[in-house]
Amino acid sequence: xxxxxxxxxxxxxxxxxxxxxxxxxxxxxxxxxxxxxxxxxxxxxxxxxxxxxxxxxxxxxxxxxxxxxxxxxxxxxxxxxxxxxxxxxxxxxxxxxxxxxxxxxxxxxxxxxxxxxxxxxxxxxxxxxxxxxxxxxxxxxxxxxxxxxxxxxxxxxxxxxxxxxxxxxxxxxxxxxxxxxxxxxxxxxxxxxxxxxxxxxxxxxxxxxxxxxxxxxxxxxxxxxxxxxxxxxxxxxxxxxxxxxxxxxxxxxxxxxxxxxxxxxxxxxxxxxxxxxxxxxxxxxxxxxxxxxxxxxxxxxxxxxxxxxxxxxxxxxxxxxxxxxxxxxxxxxxxxxxxxxxxxxxxxxxxxxxxxxxxxxxxxxxxxxxxxxxxxxxxxxxxxxxxxxxxxxxxxxxxxxxx
Amino acid sequence: xxxxxxxxxxxxxxxxxxxxxxxxxxxxxxxxxxxxxxxxxxxxxxxxxxxxxxxxxxxxxxxxxxxxxxxxxxxxxxxxxxxxxxxxxxxxxxxxxxxxxxxxxxxxxxxxxxxxxxxxxxxxxxxxxxxxxxxxxxxxxxxxxxxxxxxxx
Numbered sequence: 001x002x003x004x005x006x007x008x009x010x011x012x013x014x015x016x017x018x019x020x021x022x023x024x025x026x027x028x029x030x031x032x033x034x035x036x037x038x039x040x041x042x043x044x045x046x047x048x049x050x051x052x053x054x055x056x057x058x059x060x061x062x063x064x065x066x067x068x069x070x071x072x073x074x075x076x077x078x079x080x081x082x083x084x085x086x087x088x089x090x091x092x093x094x095x096x097x098x099x100x101x102x103x104x105x106x107x108x109x110x111x112x113x114x115x116x117x118x119x120x121x122x123x124x125x126x127x128x129x130x131x132x133x134x135x136x137x138x139x140x141x142x143x144x145x146x147x148x149x150x151x152x153x154x155x156x157x158x159x160x161x162x163x164x165x166x167x168x169x170x171x172x173x174x175x176x177x178x179x180x181x182x183x184x185x186x187x188x189x190x191x192x193x194x195x196x197x198x199x200x201x202x203x204x205x206x207x208x209x210x211x212x213x214x215x216x217x218x219x220x221x222x223x224x225x226x227x228x229x230x231x232x233x234x235x236x237x238x239x240x241x242x243x244x245x246x247x248x249x250x251x252x253x254x255x256x257x258x259x260x261x262x263x264x265x266x267x268x269x270x271x272x273x274x275x276x277x278x279x280x281x282x283x284x285x286x287x288x289x290x291x292x293x294x295x296x297x298x299x300x301x302x303x304x305x306x307x308x309x310x311x312x313x314x315x316x317x318x319x320x321x322x323x324x325x326x327x328x329x330x331x332x333x334x335x336x337x338x339x340x341x342x343x344x345x346x347x348x349x350x351x352x353x354x355x356x357x358x359x360x361x362x363x364x365x366x367x368x369x370x371x372x373x374x375x376x377x378x379x380x381x382x383x384x385x386x387x388x389x390x391x392x393x394x395x396x397x398x399x400x401x402x403x
Numbered sequence: 404x405x406x407x408x409x410x411x412x413x414x415x416x417x418x419x420x421x422x423x424x425x426x427x428x429x430x431x432x433x434x435x436x437x438x439x440x441x442x443x444x445x446x447x448x449x450x451x452x453x454x455x456x457x458x459x460x461x462x463x464x465x466x467x468x469x470x471x472x473x474x475x476x477x478x479x480x481x482x483x484x485x486x487x488x489x490x491x492x493x494x495x496x497x498x499x500x501x502x503x504x505x506x507x508x509x510x511x512x513x514x515x516x517x518x519x520x521x522x523x524x525x526x527x528x529x530x531x532x533x534x535x536x537x538x539x540x541x542x543x544x545x546x547x548x549x550x551x552x553x554x555x556x
Contacts, residue, residue, distance in 0.1 A: 119479065120476075120478065120479050122479035122480065123481070127481070129414070134481060135414065136506075137478060137479065137480070137481050137482050138413070138414075138481040138482060138483075139413060139414055139531065139541055140493060140506055140507065140508060140541075141474050141478035141482040141484070141491065141493070141508065142478070142493060142506060143474065143478050143479070146472055146474065146493055149472035149473075150469075150470040150471070150472055150493075150495050151470070152472075153470045153471060153472055153520070154469065154470040154520060157470075157519065157520040158520070198475070199475050200475055200476060201472045201473060201474060201475065202472050202473045202475070202515045203472075204472075249448060249449060249450050250448075252502075252503075252504070253504075254469070254495045254504050254506060258506075259440065259441060259505060259506050260439075260440040260441070260503050260504060260505040260506065261503050261504040261505075262437075262439075262448055262503060263437065263438040263439070263501045263502055263503040264502035264503070265438065265500070265501055265502045265503075273450055
């Protein structure tokens with residue numbers, strides 16, 4: 001693996017996920033302090049703070065980097081704030097990593113936190129007739145679960161996925177999440193309970209759709225040289241790759257919040273951009289940057305916005321071929337103790353989504369896994385992990401973590 | 404009552420309301436021929452094209468279901484829901500000619516049990532919501548075999 005592209009993860013920290021409605025800064029601050037303590041560093045050692053933005057908490061959310069910096073106490077650290085919807089955390093990590101790799105700083109703090117309203121996510125307020133996110137609610141009544149359900153139904157018709165499979169994903173993730181002190185939902189559920197929960201967007205039921213949560217997550221990143229000087233050269237987990245890819249033309253899979261895909265006919269006439277479909281390109285760009293392949297991965301954290309979507313990710317991050325995800329699940333390969341555990345944290349299924357924190361939380365979990373600190377949900381001997389996530393409007397997000 | 408209300412599109416310039424043959428209104432790039440919906444007016448989606456001039460074109464009125472679902476719970480505002488709320492289906496439909504997938508509500512009488520990937524549907528214009536004076540219209544999909552005297556299924 002090319003060491004010159006790696007940054008060290010010196011510290012990770014989270015504020016547990018839940019639903020309290022408090023100021024998001026409180027969650028981010030707690031996560032940041034945990035990460036700094038885990039790194040054995042002081043806030044004043046941080047030279048660059050990278051915030052993952054939230055659009056739901058007003059102006060302080062839009063300028064989260066500075067908001068968290070002020071909460072920690074103005075130190076003169078340089079700052080960046082990044083919004084990429086669900087992928088905001090990865091974009092914030094990418095910004096910090098680039099600063100470190102460019103030699104512009106040695107130590108960076110990445111923070112994301114959110115407070116979320118109850119129920120379906122709705123667009124930002126006001127009458128905004130040029131915003132597809134506003135229009136899809138107004139003209140179609142298309143919520144986020146609408147899109148998740150379109151993928152789920154297609155998976156059933158193309159690959160023979162069943163409602164039992166989708167329920168089994170929830171059962172698997174709930175079992176893992178029950179052992180995670182940072183998870184919001186810490187109770188095992190049975191397949192019968194999942195299948196008895198109300199249908200929200202056919203074929204997806206209430207217990208199969210990720211909730212909206214409060215939470216915060218943070219990372220302390222450094223150059224590998226700094227890690228060595230800090231006595232963490234041999235033990236630190238590192239990040240050799242971050243993918244923040246956008247789709248390639250033509251994008252032929254319907255994505256939130258769009259009304260339509262690109263036209264495949266136009267591609268033939270006008271010349272497509274070679275490459276894999278968007279969701280598959282996300283992790284594979286990270287693999288390529290890290291000089292590894294999916295066969296090297298020991299553990300994965302993927303964005304299970306719905307139980308069914310987790311199956312799509314098995315294929316898109318390369319754990320199996322297209323159409324084989326159900327077999328992987330049914331064989332127990334992706335459960336704790338299986339060949340390639342997926343979402344040992346419990347996933348969004350056990351956390352609910354705190355948007356700007358979530359991609360950072362995925363990395364926190366992999367760091368704990370690779371350090372052997374994931375008590376009760378440990379993937380034994382894990383040395384390579386990958387995260388995958390996707391943000392509204394065309395934001396890929398994947399981070400490779402190794403030790 | 405309803406007959407006296409003025410019928411207006413819920414969004415301007417996205418579809419035509421021609422009696423009998425309504426259609427989505429897309430754009431087609433004059434430089435490279437790329438279609439888009441909703442219409443693009445100042446950029447072409449093709450990354451190898453810098454076209455800035457577009458023709459408005461009616462899109463295929465028929466297509467096949469790429470996938471489908473329904474909305475069992477009332478969507479949040481700015482959706483304007485009927486009271487009491489009546490669940491509806493949503494389909495993503497691949498247009499016959501343009502090979503693009505376009506979302507739309509299904510007409511009210513359709514349930515998920517009436518649909519499958521590949522079901523042929525056609526575009527109609529229907530009421531999305533109404534107030535005291537207006538009916539606000541939107542495009543919806545209707546199975547070709549339902550309400551059109553078709554012999555399918």
